[in-house]
Amino acid sequence: MDHIFPRADGVLIGGVKLDGDWRRELDPAISADIIRRTSTIESGIAEAKVRGEFPGLRPGRAQVRLELEQRPSPSGPAVIHNYGHGSVGYTLSWGCAEEVAALAREFV
């Protein structure tokens, strides 16, 4: 999971994959380990100023839920569910958006 992304406002480094861990608090041991691991790739990271940290959650399901539901069924307003993409939400976003738009068009 090691990654180093240069960005306009700094460098983003990470990360970890911990199944079933939904903590939103920072874990200093994990932060230190990310810096240690990425420093073996780019030594300057060890000396760099930390400008911010965040825990990133990747809620996923065995299969993405993408469906239209009418609440109350069968004649109520539509809710289109589109979630559970885990760690591939960007990758799937265009295809899922097209499916959502098609469901919405069909409904109206």
Ligand SMILES: Cc1cc2nc3c(=O)[nH]c(=O)nc-3n(C[C@H](O)[C@H](O)[C@H](O)COP(=O)(O)OP(=O)(O)OC[C@H]3O[C@@H](n4cnc5c(N)ncnc54)[C@H](O)[C@@H]3O)c2cc1C
């Ligand atoms: C560390 C990390 C790395 C990742 N790397 C990749 C990758 O390399 N490739 C990839 O394909 N995917 C990656 N993902 C997954 C990807 O980020 C997600 O799958 C994707 O962002 C999900 O999109 P979304 O629009 O469903 O949810 P989000 O991107 O979470 O968007 C939900 C939005 O709703 C807003 N919101 C929440 N509650 C409310 C409320 N009550 N009222 C108003 N607004 C609200 C939030 O602020 C947020 O802007 C990564 C995720 C993480 C955490």
